[in-house]
Amino acid sequence: MSKKHMSAGETVKLNNRAFYIFYKRYPQMVLSRLISVIWNALTPYVGIYFSALVIEELAGSRDPERLKFLVLITLVTAAAIALVSALLNKWKEAHNAGLWWKVNQLLLEKLLDMDYVSRDESKTAELLSIIRQNQGGSGWGLHRVIRGYEELCSSVFTLIGGISLTVSLFVSRVPESAGAYTVLNNPLFVVLMVAVMLMITYIAPALSNKAESYWALSVNSLNFANRLYFFCENIGFNRATATDVRIYRQDKIGEKYGEDNRANTFGSKGLMARYGRGPMGLYHAAASAVSVIFTGLVYAFVCLKAWTGAFGLGAVAQYVASITKVSGGMSSMVSALGDMRNNAPFLVPIFEFLDIPNNMYQGSLTVEKRRDRKYEVEFRNVSFKYPGSDIYALRNVNMKFEIGSRLAIVGMNGSGKTTFIKLLCRLYDPTEGEILLNGIDIRKYNYAEYMMIFSIVFQDFQLFALKLGENVASQTDYDYGQVMDSLGKVGFVERLSELQDGIETYLYKDYNKNGVNISGGEAQKIAIARALYKDAPFIILDEPTAALDPIAEAEIYSKFNDVVEDRTAIFISHRLSSCKFCDEIAVFHEGAIIQQGTHASLVADENGKYYELWHAQAQYYAE
Numbered sequence: 001m002s003k004k005h006m007s008a009g010e011t012v013k014l015n016n017r018a019f020y021i022f023y024k025r026y027p028q029m030v031l032s033r034l035i036s037v038i039w040n041a042l043t044p045y046v047g048i049y050f051s052a053l054v055i056e057e058l059a060g061s062r063d064p065e066r067l068k069f070l071v072l073i074t075l076v077t078a079a080a081i082a083l084v085s086a087l088l089n090k091w092k093e094a095h096n097a098g099l100w101w102k103v104n105q106l107l108l109e110k111l112l113d114m115d116y117v118s119r120d121e122s123k124t125a126e127l128l129s130i131i132r133q134n135q136g137g138s139g140w141g142l143h144r145v146i147r148g149y150e151e152l153c154s155s156v157f158t159l160i161g162g163i164s165l166t167v168s169l170f171v172s173r174v175p176e177s178a179g180a181y182t183v184l185n186n187p188l189f190v191v192l193m194v195a196v197m198l199m200i201t202y203i204a205p206a207l208s209n210k211a212e213s214y215w216a217l218s219v220n221s222l223n224f225a226n227r228l229y230f231f232c233e234n235i236g237f238n239r240a241t242a243t244d245v246r247i248y249r250q251d252k253i254g255e256k257y258g259e260d261n262r263a264n265t266f267g268s269k270g271l272m273a274r275y276g277r278g279p280m281g282l283y284h285a286a287a288s289a290v291s292v293i294f295t296g297l298v299y300a301f302v303c304l305k306a307w308t309g310a311f312g313l314g315a316v317a318q319y320v321a322s323i324t325k326v327s328g329g330m331s332s333m334v335s336a337l338g339d340m341r342n343n344a345p346f347l348v349p350i351f352e353f354l355d356i357p358n359n360m361y362q363g364s365l366t367v368e369k370r371r372d373r374k375y376e377v378e379f380r381n382v383s384f385k386y387p388g389s390d391i392y393a394l395r396n397v398n399m400k401f402e403i404g405s406r407l408a409i410v411g412m413n414g415s416g417k418t419t420f421i422k423l424l425c426r427l428y429d430p431t432e433g434e435i436l437l438n439g440i441d442i443r444k445y446n447y448a449e450y451m452m453i454f455s456i457v458f459q460d461f462q463l464f465a466l467k468l469g470e471n472v473a474s475q476t477d478y479d480y481g482q483v484m485d486s487l488g489k490v491g492f493v494e495r496l497s498e499l500q501d502g503i504e505t506y507l508y509k510d511y512n513k514n515g516v517n518i519s520g521g522e523a524q525k526i527a528i529a530r531a532l533y534k535d536a537p538f539i540i541l542d543e544p545t546a547a548l549d550p551i552a553e554a555e556i557y558s559k560f561n562d563v564v565e566d567r568t569a570i571f572i573s574h575r576l577s578s579c580k581f582c583d584e585i586a587v588f589h590e591g592a593i594i595q596q597g598t599h600a601s602l603v604a605d606e607n608g609k610y611y612e613l614w615h616a617q618a619q620y621y622a623e
């Protein structure tokens with residue numbers, strides 16, 4: 001990523017696009033923030049203006065009636081401003097909770113919405129990791145855009161207010177009686193003051209930004225170091241590798257990498273430390289020095305003009321206060337622009353991620369809701385190659401699921417069983433042929449609705465370290481009776497009776513000290529209960545029992561056969577014995593269905609693959 005050579009036009013385009021995303025999704029959030037900063041930028045001038053009038057009166061004619069009036073109006077306006085500020089603040093707070101969460105939500109929605117093919121690509125994972133690193137580690141990214149616009153708005157209105165109250169400084173003339181000092185009336189002074197103001201207030205924040213830009217420059221190496229650091233720090237804490245770590249003491253690798261990383265990146269020899277001692281520190285110091293010079297010059301000009309009689313004391317107060325604010329406004333404008341510029345390159349991967357196209361056709365047909373579960377799915381001459389692969393993972397597959405039947409899909413590892421299921425639930429579209437639901441190509445249906453007809457227990461299912469009930473229902477707000485019913489059906493009742501908090505018990509101890517550890521077999525039962533809770537017309541088990549021995553697997557499968565009731569069930573396994581109870585068995589081999597029939601008919605065919613596999617595996621089963 002080139003951070004130095006992004007043009008101003010490009011910077012503006014990227015920031016505007018990000019701003020528009022926020023505005024479209026959260027208009028109240030954006031408006032409340034901007035209106036609040038504008039209000040806060042302008043209101044101080046009301047105080048400055050009235051105070052100047054009071055001082056002018058005190059230093060001049062000291063008319064008590066007018067003074068009373070001025071003080072009263074100052075108080076009333078101050079009260080009114082405070083009231084409106086409070087209301088604005090309330091409005092803002094109501095719409096501004098969780099900006100980080102909002103940004104994450106945006107990324108998550110995209111991730112869930114994109115084609116599964118893209119979701120699966122390493123480029124997607126890489127982009128997401130970069131985005132989250134930039135966001136978390138160094139604070140760059142989308143959320144920063146809103147702050148940029150806020151600061152920009154605030155500074156522009158500070159400038160407008162300040163300049164309005166300063167115009168008269170240049171217009172008020174030094175009287176002729178002041179002799180040589182009338183030179184101050186020369187319009188060149190206006191030009192000179194404005195030039196100095198522009199130059200110096202530009203230079204100071206520009207120097208600061210230059211210093212800050214070293215952060216941006218080093219972010220790639222910082223991100224990498226942070227990632228490595230996080231990984232190293234966590235080797236020993238990772239539950240999934242807890243046993244390996246003990247046996248091989250892998251934490252030592254982490255320790256060593258961590259040490260090197262700390263020394264080379266974050267320590268005194270690291271990149272940031274070198275920048276800090278060198279250019280970054282110098283730019284910061286120069287920035288502070290330059291601001292002081294400007295303020296000094298302006299004060300001298302104001303005092304000189306007042307001394308020569310161009311205006312009174314009240315005006316001096318007004319000018320000094322306004323110009324200080326104008327100077328602050330200039331700085332914050334330049335700093336806002338600089339920050340937006342520094343942040344812009346970090347928006348590039350975000351938009352690259354958000355712009356990943358959805359190439360799969362998205363239909364809009366609704367899937368009819370049927371109580372009788374009569375959903376008929378058919379594969380018609382389906383062939384499929386994974387993107388980027390030349391080899392067919394499925395070849396000319398024809399299959400019609402009989403409603404309410406039990407179908408087994410068996411075959412060796414790599415024969416295409418999982419691919420078949422991935423196509424069935426439209427994670428991918430067939431390369432050739434079509435899949436039909438009640439006679440209509442599944443592509444024509446609304447995808448979310450189509451997914452509602454499937455419950456799948458995948459091989460690598462995951463449970464959360466949250467409550468048992470939440471795991472079964474996949475939501476926090478669940479139906480107690482239905483969760484109990486699902487757990488009952490999968491034979492979890494006995495274990496459940498031992499759990500202190502019933503279905504409110506936490507699984508594992510990550511988030512609750514009373515959580516329970518569960519065995520692999522118990523986890524599988526819970527995963528199956530989750531599939532039952534969803535109550536979809538199709539239920540699929542894709543070898544979720546791979547870690548179990550063949551006999552235990554066969555037990556779970558045949559038990560499952562009882563609980564699926566009138567649903568259409570698909571059982572996948574490379575162990576033939578698990579599936580012999582099924583009405584129909586399809587044998588996959590190298591992506592094609594080479595045999596289909598009942599267990600009895602298949603095992604009788606001595607020349608078939610099924611016969612061969614059955615006898616090869618028979619030694620494992622107690623028959």
Ligand code: ADP
Pocket residue numbers: 386387389393411412413414415416417418419420
């Ligand atoms: P099974 O479930 O029967 O073990 P799979 O359906 O997982 O088999 O795999 C079928 C074939 O497709 C295998 O040759 C496998 O290497 C290939 N395959 C699986 N997933 C992918 C993928 N994401 N990209 C490319 N090839 C894949």
